[in-house]
Amino acid sequence: MGWLDRPGKDKKSPGKGDPEADSGKKVRIPEGLWIKCNHCRQIVYRKEVDRAGKVCPKCNYHFPITLEERLEQLVDPGSFTEFAREVVSSDPLSFTDSQRYSDRLRAAQKKTGLEDAVKVGECRIEGIPTVLGLFSFHFMGGSMGSVVGEKVVRAADRALEARLPLILVTASGGARMQEGIFSLMQMARTSAAVGRLGKAGIPYLTVLTDPTFGGVTASFAMLGDVIIAEPRALIGFAGPRVIEQTIRQQLPEGFQRAEFLLEHGFIDMIVERKHLKETLSRLLCHLGSARNLEGSSACRGEQ
Incomplete structure (x- = not known):
């Protein structure tokens, strides 16, 4: 039996204002919101890349x-x-x-x-x-x-x-x-x-x-x-x-x-x-x- 399965172990309950508590669902990040740069390999925000004319804001790579x-x-x-x-x-x-x-x-x-x-x-x-x-x-x-x-x-x-x-x-x-x-x-x-x-x-x-x-x-x-x-x-x-x-x-x-x-x-x-x-x-x-x-x-x- 693992520690998390011990009897009497309280599980963390979502508090007020928590998205999981308010909606009853897990928070999901929309797909395609972030992309990986082919040059610096950093994760960058897609909208920021689009605003820059499809250029990486971190290393100036031109997609x-x-x-x-x-x-x-x-x-x-x-x-x-x-x-x-x-x-x-x-x-x-x-x-x-x-x-x-x-x-x-x-x-x-x-x-x-x-x-x-x-x-x-x-x-x-x-x-x-x-x-x-x-x-x-x-x-x-x-x-x-x-x-x-x-x-x-x-x-x-x-x-x-x-x-x-x-x-x-x-x-x-x-x-x-x-x-x-x-x-x-x-x-x-x-x-x-x-x-x-x-x-x-x-x-x-x-x-x-x-x-x-x-x-x-x-x-x-x-x-x-x-x-x-x-x-x-x-x-x-x-x-x-x-x-x-x-x-x-x-x-x-x-x-x-x-x-x-x-x-x-x-x-x-x-x-x-x-x-x-x-x-x-x-x-x-x-x-x-x-x-x-x-x-x-x-x-x-x-x-």
């Missing part, structure tokens, strides 16, 4: 966000107009591994509400007309297939035709293996498209978020006039584990993180999420993209 959340943070309310929405993926290789590629596409479309891993459109960023492309890592890892490449090319062409700046926000695991060579061809197509902007003197900015890898990094993501990254974003071609297994050496601490890349000259800036919209508008003003825009509050006094 992954959806394409819709990114859109809300970056563009002026109600200013985004999508184009090239009618472009959808097919299954050119009839690819099948554990699941048919066409089934994977339908599942990703149902899960995310997106046609593919990128959305492109025209918008305003603090009053500045801009062509914007946003990647969704939730759609098959943000992988670049034929449709993603086509939409990036169309975004660059629209920027060239309208003489508007182009901003691409990336989050991708690289080329989409289910499309084979059709996917790899997009590296050359997108690189050529943004190259035409450079020749025309039209600003092109890239924002690399966690993670940006593979064929996306090896093409248009690293060709921006200014290359921005979010804090601690993982950026590279092959993953660190693949590299270590290949060269059989331990990689430096922080290898492929944004801070390491900035120190070694691969990117130009690291910008926290809460300052990203302001930074983009300031860069566009300095690059002259809004020179002929009357009434732009962002560029007053900048010219």
Whole structure:
């Protein structure tokens, strides 16, 4: 017989004002009220994280966000107009591994509400007309297939035709293996498209978020006039584990993180999420993209 089971042992009774006494039930904390940070491993209040733009208040870790959340943070309310929405993926290789590629596409479309891993459109960023492309890592890892490449090319062409700046926000695991060579061809197509902007003197900015890898990094993501990254974003071609297994050496601490890349000259800036919209508008003003825009509050006094 345990001590707690001894006869005559009084059990603690809930007092007046105790939730258990008043309701007759145990106090339950709603699920999802607290979350664990992926970096510092601390338990943080979800609403506090949401108020900070999905950033950990303890260590400044930037949680992954959806394409819709990114859109809300970056563009002026109600200013985004999508184009090239009618472009959808097919299954050119009839690819099948554990699941048919066409089934994977339908599942990703149902899960995310997106046609593919990128959305492109025209918008305003603090009053500045801009062509914007946003990647969704939730759609098959943000992988670049034929449709993603086509939409990036169309975004660059629209920027060239309208003489508007182009901003691409990336989050991708690289080329989409289910499309084979059709996917790899997009590296050359997108690189050529943004190259035409450079020749025309039209600003092109890239924002690399966690993670940006593979064929996306090896093409248009690293060709921006200014290359921005979010804090601690993982950026590279092959993953660190693949590299270590290949060269059989331990990689430096922080290898492929944004801070390491900035120190070694691969990117130009690291910008926290809460300052990203302001930074983009300031860069566009300095690059002259809004020179002929009357009434732009962002560029007053900048010219």
